[in-house]
Amino acid sequence: MNTKIFLKIAWLFILGLLTYLVFVVFFLSPKINNFLSETEIKNTKIQFDKIVSVINEKSRTLTDKEVLKEEIELLLSGVTLGKAGYAFIFDNTGKIVFDPSGEFSSKEFDKIVIPGLEKRYLYEELKKAYLKKDSFEYEWNRIYDPYNYTYKKLSWIQYNPQLDWYIVSNIYKDDFDTFIEGTNSLILNISMVLFIVLSMIGIFITIKIITPINKMFEEVQKANVPSNELENAVKSKDEIGFLATQFNTLLDQVENNRKNFEEQVQVKTKEIQDRLYYDELTNLKNRTALEDDIKDNDFVSIALIDVDSFGDINELYGFSTGNLVLIEIAKVLSEFATKFSVSPYRIYGNVFCLADKKMMGFSRYDEFISELCKIFKNRAIHIEELDIDVFINITLGISIAQEEPIKAASIALKKAKKSNMKFFVYNNEIDTKEMIKKSMYWREKIKIAIEKDDVIPFYQPIYNRNNEIVKYETLMRIKDINEKGETVYLSPYLFLDISVKTKQYLQLSNQIISKAFADLSKTKRQISFNLSFKDILDGDFIISLDKNIDKLDSENREKVVFEILESDYISDYSLLEEFILKYRKQGVKIAIDDFGTGYSNFAHILKIRPNYIKIDGSLIKNIYNDKNSYEMVKSIIDFSKALNIKVIAEFVHSKDVYNTLFDLGVDEFQGFYLGEPSLKIE
DSSP states (O other): OOOHHHHHHHHHHHHHHHHHHHHIIIIIHHHHHHHHHHHHHHHHHHHHHHHHHHHHHHHHHOOOHHHHHHHHHHHHHTOOBTTTBEEEEEETTSOEEEOTTOTTTTSOGGGOBOTTSTTOBHHHHHHHHHHTTOOEEEEEOBTTBTTOOOEEEEEOEEEETTTTEEEEEEEEGGGGGGGGTTHHHHHHHHHHHHHHHHHHHHHHHHHHHHHHHHHHHHHHHHHTOOGGGHHHHHTSHHHHHHHHHHHHHHHHHHHHHHHHHHHHHHHHHHHHHHHHHBOTTTOOBOHHHHHHHHTTOSSOEEEEEEETTHHHHHHHHOHHHHHHHHHHHHHHHHHHHHHHTOEEEEEETTEEEEEESSOOOHHHHHHHHHHHHHTTTTOOEEETTTTEEEOOOEEEEEEESOSSHHHHHHHHHHHHHHTTOSEEEEOGGGGSHHHHHHHHHHHHHHHHHHHTTOEEEEEEEEEETTSOEEEEEEEEEEEEEOTTSOEEEEOGGGTHHHHHHTTOHHHHHHHHHHHHHHHGGGOSSEEEEEEOHHHHHOHHHHHHHHHHHHTSOHHHHTTEEEEEETTSOOOOHHHHHHHHHHHHTTTOEEEEEEETSSSSHHHHHHHHOOSEEEEOHHHHTTTTTOHHHHHHHHHHHHHHHHTTOEEEEOOOOSHHHHHHHHHHTOSEEOSTTTOOOBSOOO
16 A cells, blocks of 8 residues: 555644644634633623613702711622622712722722822823723722732723712622633533544545555456456456446445544534533533523522631631542532522532423422521531531522522622621612612611710520529610600611611710620620621721720629620621630620530630630520430530630520530520529629
């Protein structure tokens, strides 16, 4: 067989491969990346224009400027442009009207100079860009890289003449690159696979064509037919039959190759789809699959499941163990999904999703949310390789029949985490008049209560093992008159979250703390106060707290206990340790409240060394018949006693619970079985 033809084919293959790679790398891939990036920027610009349109519409319809400003602030607080961008507002004098990130509101905006552009003020350049009807790009820094002004920001500017406001987008251009991460490698991999498959098939077919032709010529040469007889020889029955046989064989081989090619393409297509649509670690479908699955559905419900403080698991046990935990979580969620006929997905990292594409109904959905919240409550994630149990908590963000279900669920998840709620269901009240009306109603009611001094401390007694009251927990109430003219006391779950938004929380806290501190002189027992990590971060709250503590003598300071919520999202334990050290020096006792809701708290307790640990009520309420709760509480008690820390159990609601806790060695008890909150203090 002539080998020269195969050398030529090899050279053609190499040349074709190099040409194809150059085409993919230097032409096709950049074109696709630019297209995707520009598409995301255009979509974000459309979103920004919608925000401006809503603000302009509200400015035309609302005459009360305070109400208008509140509505616009709620709107901008709930909107994310692109991956992490936002919109802010400044007036014609260069003063910030509202900045949801706080990046500019904490500075004198009218004096901010653009780095590298000497004597060019940012707000003036933004106004100039608006007059030119153009976007404005400038170099800026990142939070994690505060001194490096090399990140390009993109701003679109719109002006509202009625309010004399400039509405400006604040986004980083390289955020849009994250939307197309991995595109280059994916395109290259797919292109290489298709090129190799097609090239191999082309070579195979070429060889199959050349082989019978070579064979034909060999037969002709063997016949040694003279040239003048060649024409007649070719016409002979045997030669024609030989050629017909060879070409029939060739056609059969082509058909077989076609079938093999189709099978190989199907196999490769499935491999690519699996990589594109499935998470390699958990084998669940990924976000891309979720977006494709729901794009043609009009009514979709999404539940995003965020595993709280998952980074602590990686720190304590290592990333390999963290991956094993994610695999086990995926198994639990898959089993749960089957029960409710929903589909499980892993969106990214420690965030999972359950999608309902059939709309199970609101009554059924209540059951779905309730059971999902409790699915890991008393259920350990067992890692067989290490023979350990890991306890986790989850936070849910839920959207039901929303236009953009994934985005709505993400907003709900942020809201839940920010508010320290187990779950939050997205609804239009997040940024509509109903929420404004509710805020205005409670703002006025809180204002009246503060003015009338109707913010009242209630006290719930805490007992020792001898059934003696040893301390009281302070609980906030607002004194009010109901429709029947009766005096009632409103619980904080009705108004506390709104008081934070309306900037009244500090006044409420100040009244409660000052009144409770005044009651210290009426009792020989300790009085405890609940503090969140947000309180500790709030400079104004600390100033108010210090003023109240300064009024106490050393004897009464010894009776003060700060209960710090362990379930709160604590982002900086070093700051918490500084807070505890500061007040411990003044004689204040420290308790960790809601202990047992997390899995990383034991390590932090070793550093904090509180005076008391208060076990979370979710572990207490069913302890007499729940083995997991029993073992968890027992381990907390053993751990605490080894460190000489007293243990308090709350939510003691029955005799069975009390007796079980007493036998386990709990030091102090709190709950309705022993005493309800009241105005009374002894």
